[in-house]
Amino acid sequence: MEEKKVRHILNQFSVYGDLESFKGFGNGHINNTYISVRNQGGTLVRYTHQRINKNVFKNPEQVVQNIHNVTGHIYNKLKAEQNGSISPSRRVLQIVPAKDGKLWHIDDAGDYWRTYVFIEHASTLEVMSGTDLAYKVGKAVGTFQKQLSDYTGPVLYETIPRFHNMHWRYEQFDEAVASDKAGRLSSVKDEVDFLQTNRDRGMILSDGLANGRLKSGITHNDTKLNNILFDDATGEAICMIDLDTVMPGTVLFDTGDLIRTATNTGAEDERDLSKVGFNADLFRALIGGYMSEASDFLTDYEKSLIAESGRVFAQIMAVRFLTDYLNGDVYYKIERPSHNLDRTRTQLALMKSMDAQKNEIESIMRELGIGLSER
Structure with a gap:
């Protein structure tokens, strides 16, 4: 996708700060993923943006709504407990809404996009080591x-x-x-x-x-x-x-x-x-x-x-x-x-x-x- 188009899409979400940079991320076969960097008053904060594959998920709005309902429940539960060294914001994905208030953005091609706060200092693993x-x-x-x-x-x-x-x-x-x-x-x-x-x-x-x-x-x-x-x-x-x-x-x-x-x-x-x-x-x-x-x-x-x-x-x-x-x-x-x-x-x-x-x-x-x- 052209850089200008991606930049426009990423700027449709309610994210504070100037868009410093973005790049493709991961090797998933279902959704296209980008990581962006925002300058928020001198602090660089990253976000994850994904285009949802409509061939697999026929109703992208339902997919995002499900995630919103589930992550909201988990976040509220973690916030109420506050009993661990790991912040609730690092223990569950957080959806960032679009500027129009919806949980997704629809681009000019009719594709659906969603944005998460990027969880820093964490990784996935590929091999069950023991x-x-x-x-x-x-x-x-x-x-x-x-x-x-x-x-x-x-x-x-x-x-x-x-x-x-x-x-x-x-x-x-x-x-x-x-x-x-x-x-x-x-x-x-x-x-x-x-x-x-x-x-x-x-x-x-x-x-x-x-x-x-x-x-x-x-x-x-x-x-x-x-x-x-x-x-x-x-x-x-x-x-x-x-x-x-x-x-x-x-x-x-x-x-x-x-x-x-x-x-x-x-x-x-x-x-x-x-x-x-x-x-x-x-x-x-x-x-x-x-x-x-x-x-x-x-x-x-x-x-x-x-x-x-x-x-x-x-x-x-x-x-x-x-x-x-x-x-x-x-x-x-x-x-x-x-x-x-x-x-x-x-x-x-x-x-x-x-x-x-x-x-x-x-x-x-x-x-x-x-x-x-x-x-």
Whole structure:
């Protein structure tokens, strides 16, 4: 985008001071991000500006409104507590409104932009380095859920309809199998058969929400490591970021994706499946950290499904990856023809590794004082 256009857009927000500079930031594939520097009476202050991807988020206003409602609740809670060395302004994202009073600015091309106060002296991490970090990550997710467990504000929008609905994902999968648009079905019979065999087991979270056994709350829905901000000085988790997918759901959506991403010994698209497996030590630390914050607001039934939620999320991602592979790679960005198939096989390998360590997982859950559901 031309520098003049970006500068004009950034100046549409209610930010005090002269715009000194700005530059592109990060390597995200969803939203375009810039960091600006403002001179506020001799003090340089940074802000984050993002153009929201309308192809992914069909209703950007709803996305920003959800974030505003959630971050406002968390900020007010932190301000009331004031019991830590870290300022509330560093422990939750803060949206800066546009000059017209709206939470977003619409540019001449019809694209939506939003602005946050930049949280200084903090970083994200890409590699799960060990159990100490796993504990912190689990605790961060538990803290986020705990902060929102008493939310009574406006009902949040479902910004991506049926995002984690396993029934819907299998409907898409069935259509992909039936149509075989890319002519690839004959080469993935084993993968299809495995997913069909596990079909009913994977429905437990979707069915639990539908029949009321699982309560609906507020979930982040993308609880991977690099969506947590850590303090550069102390190494402690500060807050959750990338809140675009915050919406109603069961807290087990967050534990599921957390377990799926944090305990896998291989990359999500690893081609050497011997490197892929479930790390029980990371799981123990992860859930230990999570339960240190979440224990009080979870029901016994929710607790009993924590471990299973990780397997469910490996399954739902396998279904989504294989659906895209059968459809000719129309959704996920790929770097090689087999990329979505590699991703599928990694998720299936993770599921099988979890099954092979069933006794160890049950032992860890008992160790943490958590009962297990009979499903």
